Amino acid sequence: MTNTGRAVAVALLLAAGFLAGYGLRGYTEPPEDAITAAYMANLRVFQQRVLMDLPDSAIPVYGDSHIQGLALQRADSRLVNFGIGHDRVGTLAERVREGASQRRFSTYVVAVGINDLMHGASSADVVGPIKSLISDLPFARRLIIGSVLPVARTRPGAEAINERVRDVNESLSALAATRARVTYLNSYEVLADDEGYLPSRYHLGDGLHLNSEANRLWLRQLAQALDGAEAMAQ
Structure with a gap:
């Protein structure tokens, strides 16, 4: 099978899994299996192509499904979505470093961590890599680091997860x-x-993924953070 054929096969499998799990209540998380891994790897490659053709004024926004589901242009036309569902802080940091080795931008936005915490990571497991990532981007004039969002009380282990969310x-x-x-x-x-x-x-x-009302509140906060960060950099 050619590379194109494999990509199509993966896409069809993903679509079938998504449609099977999408009901009236919204998005259902698929298992982190080979299909999910292939999806994340393919999307990472495609995003890298996009990165190479961005204008210098672009602001890459890295994150997980919370970011991937955002209409970022509502906050600022320079924002470009590099969110990948299921992503965790370690692989996200790899993506940012990989991108920065080829294209550098003056401003970055990073928001990640809930997938790590839901899989048992400690607050230090999340904060440490973010701290290292900040140090690895000395050329960036502005870095906006998003808070980790809580889960609903209906999620398994919600109390313990949200305690670590607050710590992070x-x-x-x-x-x-x-x-x-x-x-x-x-x-x-x-x-x-x-x-x-x-x-x-x-x-x-599902107690995790944001609806349109929440996304718009998030974007309003992001727009305000961008204005504040730019004022501080002047």
């Missing part, structure tokens, strides 16, 4: 406070309820 966000906020070129994007504060859970009015029914 506190560390990211403190990290940004000590670095002039780093802005902490605190979308957590507008999307978490008083008990630290994702309210039902903000997700698709």
